[in-house]
Amino acid sequence: MAQGQTDNRKLTKGVEEVFQQQKERDTQANAKALGMPYANLMTIPVNPDLADILSKEDAIEAKAALYFQVGKRLRLAVLDPTSEKTKALIDRFRVAGYTLEVSLCSEESLKAGHKIYYTETYQKQEEMKNVVEEKDLGTYMKEIESLKDLKAKIEAASFDKALNYIQIGAYKTHSSDIHFEPEEKQVVVRFRIDGVLQTVFDITPKAYAGVLTEIKYLSHLKLNIVNMPQDGQYSFLVNDRQINVRVSTLPTHYGEATVMRLLDSDQANVTFDALGFEGSALERIKEATRLSHGMVLVTGPTGSGKTTTLYSMLRCIDTKAKKVITLEDPIEYNLPGISQSQVEEEKGYTFATGLRSILRQDPDVIMVGEVRDVETAETAVQASLTGHLVFSTLHTNSAIESIPRLLNMGVRSFVLAPALNLIVAQRLVRKLCPACSMTSAITEAEKSTISETLDSLQKRGIAVPALPTELKHPKGCPVCSDTGFKDQVAIAEVLPFDQNLRDLILSNAPMPQVYDYIEKNLKMTSVREDGVLKVVRGLTTLEEVDRVAR
Ligand SMILES: [Zn+2]
Missing domain, CATH: 3.40.50.300 (P-loop containing nucleotide triphosphate hydrolases)
Structure with missing residues (x-):
């Protein structure tokens, strides 16, 4: 009896393998027809750190998995490149300054790619930290002599650097909140300094889209949700002080408005x-x-x-x-x-x-x-x-x-x-x-x-x-x-x-x-x-x- 069960399982497993191999061959053929590369994530070990760049929610919703990164170059496997959610995700990566190679994968393959979200390190990581390296910090601090310098710096910087400039600018001016307010042609950035809102500068909607993508990654917000309010948090370190950031987004007429509250741990003292x-x-x-x-x-x-x-x-x-x-x-x-x-x-x-x-x-x-x-x-x-x-x-x-x-x-x-x-x-x-x-x-x-x-x-x-x-x-x-x-x-x-x-x-x-x-x-x-x-x-x-x- 027990012997028979084992045999049955072996048999089922064998049939599944044959089926899977067929599915992979089909996917490979589809990729060729679409003129895209094919990826088999079941044979590639995926670095769990990639979960920092693409959240579990976004990966599942867009039916996509990241499987390779060098700097700003990414490889993304997708189940259906014509899906609106997949396309939106790809666009967001591009806006955020990433170069993307998109390949086709099977459903099983996608599941394998999503395994990184079920590892212990991912589960433990409740909050992401954005660490400004000591060597960069000096540069940022020196470059932001006054709020007026910020605008030029931000427009010339990559989006992750732009966010650092904004964070450090806010930190240096003892701001408690950073507001991004989209208007018809520009996005107004205001800092709450000593309880009063001060307009600091405005940025282009394109620069804002990039910065917002960075903020959303860090605070685990869904990238592709723009028509509903979202709340999240992350923290950054500056001069060994941890600044917790509470992020809140709100859909408005000209796009998502964002408010970031900076909670300086030293304030408790x-x-x-x-x-x-x-x-x-x-x-x-x-x-x-x-x-x-x-x-x-x-x-x-x-x-x-x-x-x-x-x-x-x-x-x-x-x-x-x-x-x-x-x-x-x-x-x-x-x-x-x-x-x-x-x-x-x-x-x-x-x-x-x-x-x-x-x-x-x-x-x-x-x-x-x-x-x-x-x-x-x-x-x-x-x-x-x-x-x-x-x-x-x-x-x-x-x-x-x-x-x-x-x-x-x-x-x-x-x-x-x-x-x-x-x-x-x-x-x-x-x-x-x-x-x-x-x-x-x-x-x-x-x-x-x-x-x-x-x-x-x-x-x-x-x-x-x-x-x-x-x-x-x-x-x-x-x-x-x-x-x-x-x-x-x-x-x-x-x-x-x-x-x-x-x-x-x-x-x-x-x-x-x-x-x-x-x-x-x-x-x-x-x-x-x-x-x-x-x-x-x-x-x-x-x-x-x-x-x-x-
Ligand atoms: Zn003065």
């Missing part, structure tokens, strides 16, 4: 002083990080530096003695000594469910990226009442506004009141460039704005500086890429909770009464007032403060 917290605000924050339980919230709109502040707080905690777990969406920077987990909505790992899982891990300190719903809010509040120090963020404009926001969400006042320790609301303003800022006499309008703020602060018992006679203004120089500003600083309000304030919330006192108590008793400087104080000290301008905190 910013100190409170560098952030702009000082005096009693800084004292109050540091004190809150030493508590054993309760809730600390950081509020503000997107891009107001909430994450950086939260990370700075977490870094104040002794992680050797305390277990710190975070739940983030997404994890922006890696923090040593801290267990960070990422929300995955599609897998059912939400803020609410994730928070419950985290609580089973016996943490001392928890950071929940964002409180968006009542379930998360209640769980976070409960956790802070049962011996955990909880940090989180809310999208509110002011610290005080967070109280009615949480109550309106459905958190009950008798659990909220005892839980709250501290609420920080913040914005980021650009700092005047120290190399070029100019001083001029204060105008009547400036004088009235500033004295109004100083008077109000003084009335509440907060120490204020004298009314200045002159103020600093932006000019522009090579140090600040002609923007007049360099780096950002937080302007913030820090609301501490005392027993009286808790009692007011507990007794459901009307909000105006709560506001009145805070104003008269807690010596809190508002976001705008903190901004004006930083104008007086020559750190920023009234226009900047107005821009973010009117």
